[in-house]
Amino acid sequence: MQHEPMLIVMLTHDDKTVLNAAEIFEQCKDSAAQYWGMKEEPLPPEEMKALYKRMRECGKTTVLEVVSYTEDKCLEGAQLAVDCGCDILMGTMFFDSVNRFCKEHDLRYMPFVGEVYDRPSILGGDIDGIIAEAKDHIAKGACGIDLLGYRFVGDAVELNRRLVAEVPAPVCIAGSINSFERLDEVTEADPWAFTIGSAFFENQFGEDFCTQINKVCAYMKEHAYA
Numbered sequence: 001m002q003h004e005p006m007l008i009v010m011l012t013h014d015d016k017t018v019l020n021a022a023e024i025f026e027q028c029k030d031s032a033a034q035y036w037g038m039k040e041e042p043l044p045p046e047e048m049k050a051l052y053k054r055m056r057e058c059g060k061t062t063v064l065e066v067v068s069y070t071e072d073k074c075l076e077g078a079q080l081a082v083d084c085g086c087d088i089l090m091g092t093m094f095f096d097s098v099n100r101f102c103k104e105h106d107l108r109y110m111p112f113v114g115e116v117y118d119r120p121s122i123l124g125g126d127i128d129g130i131i132a133e134a135k136d137h138i139a140k141g142a143c144g145i146d147l148l149g150y151r152f153v154g155d156a157v158e159l160n161r162r163l164v165a166e167v168p169a170p171v172c173i174a175g176s177i178n179s180f181e182r183l184d185e186v187t188e189a190d191p192w193a194f195t196i197g198s199a200f201f202e203n204q205f206g207e208d209f210c211t212q213i214n215k216v217c218a219y220m221k222e223h224a225y226a
Contacts, residue, residue, distance in 0.1 A: 003190055004224035007217055008035040008063055008172065010197030015067050015120040015175075017043050018201065022051045028210040029058045032217035035193065037063030037090070040077050045084075052084040065090040065146065065174065065195070067119050074098050081107055090146040090172060094137045103141060110144040110172060111137055113163075114152075121175065123148040127159050134167045144170035144192065150182065151175045160189040178204045180219065187223045 009028070011021035017038040018024065025036065036055050038048060055062050064086045066077030074092035081089040082105045092098055094111040102109035113134045115124035123130075134145045145167060149160040164171045170192035177186060178199035186194050196216065199205065205212040 003192075004221055005173075005186055005191050006035055006193040007033050007213070007220065008037050008174075008193050008195045009033045009200070009213055010037050010039070010063075010065065010195045012037075012039045012065075012197035013201045014198060015039060016041050017048075019043070022047070022054070024209060025051060025055065028213055029055075029060075031210045031213040033060075033213050035061045035063060037065055037088075037195070040064065040066045040068070040080055045080060048080070049084050052086060056085060061088070062086045063088045063090055066092045067121055069093050069116065071095045071097060075101060078102060078105075078107065078109075090174065094133075094140075094142065096140070099137075099141055108143045109141075110146045110170070111142055112146050112148065113137065114148070116148060121148050121151050123152045127154065127162060130159065131163050131166050134163060134169075134171075138167060138169045142169070144172065147171050147173050147191070148175045149173045149189075150177060157185055157189075160185065160191070164189045164191045178202070180205075183216065183219060184223065187220065 052062050064081040068074050068077050077092055078098050078101045088108040090110045092111050114130040150156045152159050160173055172193040173191045174195040177194055177196050200209055200212050205215050
């Protein structure tokens with residue numbers, strides 16, 4: 001491997017931002033993670049703006065992942081990302097209107113692909129169709145893909161591997177990465193990035209939130225170049 005997939009720390013549990021997100025970030029702002037994100041619910045927008053501002057002050061790259069499926073709600077999420085000064089909008093179903101909005105506001109857009117539903121999200125569809133959809137999104141100008149690989153109702157490992165290999169753009173494997181076995185599978189798939197949120201809150205990689213972040217970052221660095 002010649003690429004280290006980047007960890008995006010999501011201050012979220014069960015696809016919702018935790019209420020003490022600001023406190024956790026302060027505790028872990030000096031950890032090894034460069035990328036930090038939240039979901040669009042349930043924090044008030046003013047709290048989100050303040051926390052994203054603090055993240056930027058600490059030199060972090062900021063992400064908002066929007067778990068919405070209608071055009072109106074997806075546009076609202078894109079507007080929230082701009083209002084919060086985020087670097088990257090992940091999630092939403094792909095809509096031309098959202099894509100245009102992101103281009104107009106220099107917001108990097110990485111939409112979902114496949115048949116996404118429920119919250120926490122589930123991914124349906126077939127692998128060939130999901131890959132074709134991802135290629136279409138990139139052709140229309142999306143900068144990358146938010147792939148809910150481990151929420152897939154089929155073969156997640158095969159989907160992750162094929163989509164990363166066949167789609168010529170950054171891919172983030174998001175959701176339900178909760179073991180070192182899955183970290184090994186992510187390393188093998190070699191995406192641009194991956195998210196962990198709930199697993200850190202459930203202490204799947206250790207007892208302390210910051211220690212878990214550093215452990216995952218060190219593990220990925222070691223195995224990416226092995």
